[in-house]
Amino acid sequence: QRSPRDRAMTRAILAASLLLLQGDSPAAISLRGVAPAAKRRCAPAKHSLLQAGEVFYDGFSRMGCEVDASPANVRVSFKEHACGNVSSCRLVTLPMEPRLCFDFCRTQETAKFFGIRNGGECYCATYFEPKSTGGQGECSVHCEGAQKEMCGGPEKSSLFEMHMCGDSVD
Numbered sequence: 001q002r003s004p005r006d007r008a009m010t011r012a013i014l015a016a017s018l019l020l021l022q023g024d025s026p027a028a029i030s031l032r033g034v035a036p037a038a039k040r041r042c043a044p045a046k047h048s049l050l051q052a053g054e055v056f057y058d059g060f061s062r063m064g065c066e067v068d069a070s071p072a073n074v075r076v077s078f079k080e081h082a083c084g085n086v087s088s089c090r091l092v093t094l095p096m097e098p099r100l101c102f103d104f105c106r107t108q109e110t111a112k113f114f115g116i117r118n119g120g121e122c123y124c125a126t127y128f129e130p131k132s133t134g135g136q137g138e139c140s141v142h143c144e145g146a147q148k149e150m151c152g153g154p155e156k157s158s159l160f161e162m163h164m165c166g167d168s169v170d
Helices: 004-021 098-105
Strands: 059-066 075-077 113-117 121-125 146-150 157-163
Touching: 059 098, 098 113, 098 121, 098 146, 098 157
Parallel strands: none
Antiparallel strands: 059 157, 075 121, 113 121, 113 157
């Protein structure tokens, strides 16, 4: 009988292998961060916090807390892009939480991950590049819109992967 930790690691290796087969960058994959299916959050697109167009993912899971060194050109900032072609909107005044960031990022076709830094700075990314070296703090800032959850820190991002849940695929 394998331990729960061994089973989780096997799932992580399989998930990482699938990401590699789909063409993801090896730097984008964090084995320790792939959440077991039981910890994944899945919600049909109709329950979105945003009124958005096409949705590419219906679930997400927390991967970890890292300094993300991915370049700006692979990121889409919530505050800069959430209002579309309108110069400002009420949407950017909502208190940030993982679900709000997810609802924005799941409409970004190329994004596979999202991060929240310093309690409210949401971004979507095609990959993330972990560069934590120690001494850089932790994800200790509460989410603006979900005080029981942590949303990054001054230097680190709380990172999440996005996926399609098995029962949502047509």
